[in-house]
Amino acid sequence: MNYSAWQILKNGLRGGKNWRPLWHSKEPKKSYDIIIIGGGGHGLATAYYLAKNHALKNIAVIEKGYLGGGNVGRNTTIVRANYLLDGNSQFFSHSLKLWESMEQELNFNTMMSQRGILSLGHSDGQMDSLARRGNMMISQGDDAELLSAEELRDYVPYVNQTDPRFPIYGGLLHRRGGTARHDAVAWGYARAADRLGVDIIQNCEVTGMIVNNKTISGVQTTKGKIKADKIGMAVAGRTSQVADMAGLKLPIESHVLQAFVSEGLKPCVDCEISWGAELFYISQSDKGGLVFGGDIDKYNTYAARGNLPAIENVMEAAMALMPMIGRAKVLRSWGGIVDMTMDGSPIIDKTPINGLYLDGGWCYGGFKATPASGWCFAHLLATDEHHEVAEKYTLDRFEKGYLLDEEATGATPNLH
């Protein structure tokens, strides 16, 4: 059934009894042509584009928990194309374009809201670097506007511009950036992939890989052995673990990123604001909660809960940026395990094992990449060639010295 205003009216009048589940929960077949491990945003988008762009059939997505239970349902939903480096900028530019047509493409309301992203500058030097970033974004074909301190006074009047330590000199506004409903992205891709014949298998953990002579032929799972000649990993924070099953060691560490939401408030923050003094960002959800976060906790962990110092940091940044937030109560906080690479950029590539492909290392910023990651990973799986916007996301770039280090912090995954 295609969703439309007419369907809502018709089904509403019938008491909502005819709505069907969004996708079928399948049991695994004995073999597939392609298996995607991980039913997060990236895995589901990959399966969808394999079926849609490459007309492939006989695909399974294998998810150890429930669909949307990973980072795709834990992130702070920011979508943007404001990267600096050649290699990243064309990829995220492509991704933002896919976001702009996603609702029509999937026939699903992902609540994509291009409310603008404002990055603040706190010194002359930082304003220069924002201007440079803006120029790079414009030359990539995306949008950027430099706003002065006076212009900001109208745009975000509640921001404390005269904080003695971090006065605000201006900001870079990326109007096409914004937010989307994260769960809806997972559900939308799952439904669209299911409609094209992809098997979505939940509660099925991959526990081993069947590798002989450096060639993969299937996976062991909690629902038995499943064969396939091509297997794609899209398991985010668990990338090292799953790759380890095939004997691979990767340039990745797993860290926890926390996020916070306040009680529901009347609309006040109508864009997304990134503080420039430290990593801190805030937006307001459609339910009214202020959604905000900062840096990762900075030590290796697989416990999806963080510690207090990172929380205190975020709260202090919030108070410095907009003191009025001190009157709001924090409703809840949570964490997700993110796969931090040694240069802070992702990997979409083949691996040294024939038939085994890797999509990972998304760090704390892979939600915005969801459609392009699926698009490019599907391209790689189907054609064995890199898609042109993802050709720099190679696994051997570390040993060859072609790093994509946006933060210029070197091989320190906790500082990207």
Next chain:
Amino acid sequence: MRINCPLCGERDLVEFHYEGSSKLMARPKDENDMDAFHDYLHIRSNPAGLNNELWSHEYGCRAWLLICRDTNTHKILSIDLARDVKTKGSLD
């Protein structure tokens, strides 16, 4: 998380800085061995379980510590001064 510094006693996490895998203590001897340096600099076993790692007591005595910690639970199993372990040469 609280960390029991061998010199300062038990202190809050906020005083410590994570410096990465204990692998960083075993710098390859041959400066021209590119494969060994790639492995040393970039590749991590990233275990879900016991991790041997370096911390510095940045806002305390500034000593570097070698800690064995469970990455699933944050439980710390052992803490040593990195320099003692280094001079004893007993790295795993």
